[in-house]
Amino acid sequence: MKRAIKRVLTIETRRNDLILGTLRSIEKYGYQNSTVQTICEESGVSRGLIGHYFESKDDLLMAAFQHLNAELDKEARLAVRAAGPDPFRRLIAAGLITFAQERRYSQVTLHFWSTALSNPKLLEHHRNLWARFRASTERLMTRAAAERNMEIDIRHSALMFTQLIDGLWLGWTLEKSYDLExxxxxxxxxxxxxxxxxxANYPTTMPVREEGSPHVQG
Amino acid sequence: MKRAIKRVLTIETRRNDLILGTLRSIEKYGYQNSTVQTICEESGVSRGLIGHYFESKDDLLMAAFQHLNAELDKEARLAVRAAGPDPFRRLIAAGLITFAQERRYSQVTLHFWSTALSNPKLLEHHRNLWARFRASTERLMTRAAAERNMEIDIRHSALMFTQLIDGLWLGWTLEKSYDLExxxxxxxxxxxxxxxxxxANYPTTMPVREEGSPHVQG
Amino acid sequence: MKRAIKRVLTIETRRNDLILGTLRSIEKYGYQNSTVQTICEESGVSRGLIGHYFESKDDLLMAAFQHLNAELDKEARLAVRAAGPDPFRRLIAAGLITFAQERRYSQVTLHFWSTALSNPKLLEHHRNLWARFRASTERLMTRAAAERNMEIDIRHSALMFTQLIDGLWLGWTLEKSYDLExxxxxxxxxxxxxxxxxxANYPTTMPVREEGSPHVQG
Amino acid sequence: MKRAIKRVLTIETRRNDLILGTLRSIEKYGYQNSTVQTICEESGVSRGLIGHYFESKDDLLMAAFQHLNAELDKEARLAVRAAGPDPFRRLIAAGLITFAQERRYSQVTLHFWSTALSNPKLLEHHRNLWARFRASTERLMTRAAAERNMEIDIRHSALMFTQLIDGLWLGWTLEKSYDLExxxxxxxxxxxxxxxxxxANYPTTMPVREEGSPHVQG
DNA sequence: TATGAATGAGCATTCATTCAT
DNA sequence: GATGAATGAATGCTCATTCAT
Known part of the structure; x- marks a missing residue:
């Protein structure tokens, strides 16, 4: 293998190691207690290595958040696609995927949201993501309503849908007083x-993910 | 007034000053950027004073969170009581109070939740509060259903109710892409x-709070 | 004494402690080996104190350099004034003061000069100082020449004067192969x-400084 | 060519590359900002290579200083020799060569001097060099005086000569407020x-160096 | 009681050096 | 011989806490 390619691979590997170590550290110790020390320990590398692959700790944290979101987003897209062409079934899939299973790094998202409140870049990233999800929901609802000749307040319904999901997810993350089912x-x-x-026609069980299509690994 | 009583009053005043200063600081600078320095500045006291009235900064933060929750809880109780004896109207009042107005310290709650994830004491406190709110909701729903001779899945409906509120609140705090109305x-x-x-029979406008019953002051 | 005045005194005292500690550290360990650690040790304070009185280590170093220059400048002015009104005698005094005695912190200046090469602010400071000294020299030479009805290339003579002094000082600092006399x-x-x-009419001995008019102390 | 000789040549080439890269880096970024990174970049080699040819970064810096001095010394010797046999002309040549042209690495010398203050080996090196230059000056002055039947305070005159040169050079390096002419x-x-x-009989222009006898290359 | 000067542990970051490839 | 990834000691800085006044 050419040296250049090999180097790029190493870089990607290391960056990934550090990103996953960061997520593990936040999950394990909390956001505030995650230091370069704990992150590098979780990543299995030495403390000085962060500087080789990220501009700063903040840069790494940002990358970790984006990585996590990207993985969740990818997973959601796969679930929606797997639901077939029917917009209604796609909506259900989109609604259920968040609660598909005991998710790794579930607490991390809440930490990042809190941080986003005083981090414009993070906040912007989050807002774009949520706006996209809401827009996608609106498109599906529009099509599902059209198929049924129904008139639905799309905007408000989409808002209900996304915020109900977020509210359930939030309560589950903080309280564990109810289950994913x-x-x-x-x-x-x-x-x-x-x-x-x-x-009754729409089971809440998710199609089992076949081996080799992981979501957030590590 | 007896000296002892006077002292207790001073102590309470000082603690309250510091608690409100803490909330202001978090709202203003963010949770991570709130230092003993910024908190004491906002409180209008010197840096060394925290040690006299709280065991540590963490202790103060905890007290601030409890204070905030207590105020919000009191406010909710008042709103529910003001709605009269009808359980259904009480339910609506309970549901609307969270969005009554542009609330001070709205971001603080999210910060505390994130912190609670790695702070058992804080988490316990939060869980108790939410459990109580959900129980109260269940009671109101039970009565409202009984009055209407309706059969309702109380537990799930209460869960929907509380988590819809939380989800809407969360999205509004983070995104500001929709309004309180x-x-x-x-x-x-x-x-x-x-x-x-x-x-149409139940306006979304909240009864105006009369003077003298503010919630979180400062 | 009023509290405010007292505080200002403390601040000045501490700043001075740190500045003198900095000079001592540089003299003792060299510029590059002077860390916050060594500076605070020499100053007799804890490591965290620098942050209370200076913006950063660089800020302290800058202040130390300015302090040193100010002291040397003051000393030179006193020597010149002590020489009386005769411009020629004043010139001689200005020329001799640099070599008046084994000066404390003699090496520090060289360190700072080296640093100034890549520090525009420091360089600017140095250039202003030297320009002033050269201008003052030119004025004295102009008057001394006028009194004698002599024609002298003032600019070049002043340059010779200042650079001869610098050259002798530099060699003495680095080599110690000749003495101040x-x-x-x-x-x-x-x-x-x-x-x-x-x-023969102009002794090279400097008038003894009376007690109480120290130059760089510490 | 025998392999051993070839290897020695490679070693010398590499060492020279690194030495010149060091000088370039110091000139470009300053002494304090010259890291192994910047030096190797300037040298066009990888970071790990320093370890193969020098004991440490300090060792390389030392070698660079010696190299620079050796080049300047060689250049001075050439200039003096080119001035012919007349000791007076040789003196003038020795005095002018320092200001012959905008010299590369002019700032580097000042950095090294500052370093020498806390580096005995460097200081020793510098002292030897300067003692030799002063001795050579004394010899030339003795001969020039003898030819003219003059009595001159050789030691002091030589001191004036060398320190005037150093002082002018120092001021020029730091201030650029006067020119080399x-x-x-x-x-x-x-x-x-x-x-x-x-x-009038002794121009200040230097004889043009013929091609092929550069001094510090790189 | 109240102050704010002082402390020093803990932090992110830098960088000379090492070493497997 | 040459590379550059990896290390970890050292640095400057922040900040919760202490304590003399």
Missing amino acids: TCRMLVRDWICKLFNEDP | TCRMLVRDWICKLFNEDP | TCRMLVRDWICKLFNEDP | TCRMLVRDWICKLFNEDP
Whole structure:
């Protein structure tokens, strides 16, 4: 293998190691207690290495957040695609994927959101992501309504949908007083009711991910 | 007034000054950028004073979080009581109060939640509070359903209710892409639909708080 | 004493402690080996104190350099004034003061000069100082020449004067292969020759500084 | 060519590359900002190579200083030799060569001097060099005086000569407030006056160096 | 009681050096 | 011989906490 290619591979590997170590560290010790020390320990590298692959600790944190979001986004896209062409089924898939399983790094997102409040760059990133998800939801709802000749307040319905998901996810992350199956059921029932569909026809179990299509690894 | 009582009053005053200064500092500079320095500046006291009234900065932060929650809780109770004896109206009031106005310290809560993830004491506190709110919601729903001879899945409905509120609040805090009136409307409409009531009969405007019953001051 | 005044005194005292500690550290360990650690040790304070009185280590170094220059400048002014009104005697005094005695912090200046090469602010400071000294020399030479009805190339003579002094000082600092008396003699003889004066009439010994008019202390 | 000889050549080439890169780096970035990184970049080699040819960064810096001095020394010798057999002309040549042209690495010398203050080996090296130059000056002055039947204070005159040169060089390096032609003129005039010679007979222009005898290359 | 000067542990970052390839 | 990835000691800086006044 050519040296240049090999180097690029090493760089990507190391960057990934550090990103995953960062996520592990935040999950394990919390955002505020995650130091270069803990991150490098979790990454299995020495303290000085961060400087080789990231401009600063902040840069690494940002990269970790983007990585996490990208993985979750990719996973969501896959789930939606796997649901087939029907916009209603796609909506349900989009609603359930967040609660598909005990997710790694679930707490990390909350830490990042808190940080985003005083970090314009992070906030911008988050807002773009959520705006996209809401827009995608609106498109699916529009099509599902059209197929049923229904008139639906798309904007408000999409808002309900996304914020119900976020609210359920938030409560589950903080409280663990209800389980993921309940979340899935509530989301499915709400969306079914919106479109006058029978929930019984739409299972809350997610299609099992086949081996080799991981989401966030590490 | 006896000296002992006077001292207790001073102590309470000082603690309150510091707590409000803490909330102001977090709102102004963010959680991570709030130092003993910024907190004491906002409180109008000298840096060394924290040690007299709190065990540590963490202790003060904890107290500030509890204070904030207590105020919000009190405010909610007042709003519910002001709604009169009808359980359904009380439910609506409970649902709308969170979005009553541009709330001070709205970001602080998110910061504290993030912190709670790695602070068992804080987390416990939060869980108790939310459990109580959900229990209260369940009681109101039970009564409202009984009055209407309706059968409702109380537990799941209460969960929907609380998490919809949290989700709307979370999105509003992070994104500001929709306004509080929208939040109030969505919550009212959902609860009205649950009990087959006409939203038109239940305005989303909150009763004006009379002078002298402020919530979080400072 | 009023508290405010007291505080200002403390601040000045501490700043001075740190400045003198800095000079001592540089003299003792060299510029490159002077760390916050060594400076604070020499100053007799803890490592964190620098942050209270100076913006950064660089800021302290700058202040130390300015302090040193100010002291040397003050000392030179006093020596010149003590020489009386005769411009020629004032010239000689200005020429000899640099070599008046084994000066503390003699090496520090060289360190700072080296640093100035890549520090525009420091360089600017140095250039202003030297320009002023050269201008003052030119004025004295102009008057001394006028009194003697002599025509002298003032600009070049002033340049010779200042650079001869610098050259002798530099060699003495680096080599110690000749003594200060030799420096004084060479400078005096050169200036006497320039104005056709008999060196024998102008001793190279400096008037003894009376107690209480120290230069760089510490 | 035998392999051993070839290797020695490679070693010398590499060492020279690194030495010149060091000088370039110091000139470009300053002494304090010259890291192994910048030096190797300037040298066109990889970071790890220093370890193969020098014991340490300090060792390389030392070698660079010695190299620079050796080049300057060689250049001075050539200039003196080119001035012919007349000791007076040789003196003038020795005095002018320092200001012959905008010299590369002019700032480097000052950096090294500052370093020498806390580096005995460097200091020793410098002292030997300067002692030799002073001794050579004394020999030339002795011969020039003898030819003219003059009595001159050789030691002090040589001291004036060397330190005047150093002082002019120092001021020029730090201030750039006068030019090299002025330096040459002042040195020439001083030495002419010492020996009662007419400066008009001794141009300050240096004989042009023929191609192929550069001094510090790189 | 209240102050703010002082402390020093903890932090991110830099960088000369090492060493597997 | 040459590379550059990896190391970790050292540095400047921040800041919660202490304590003399």
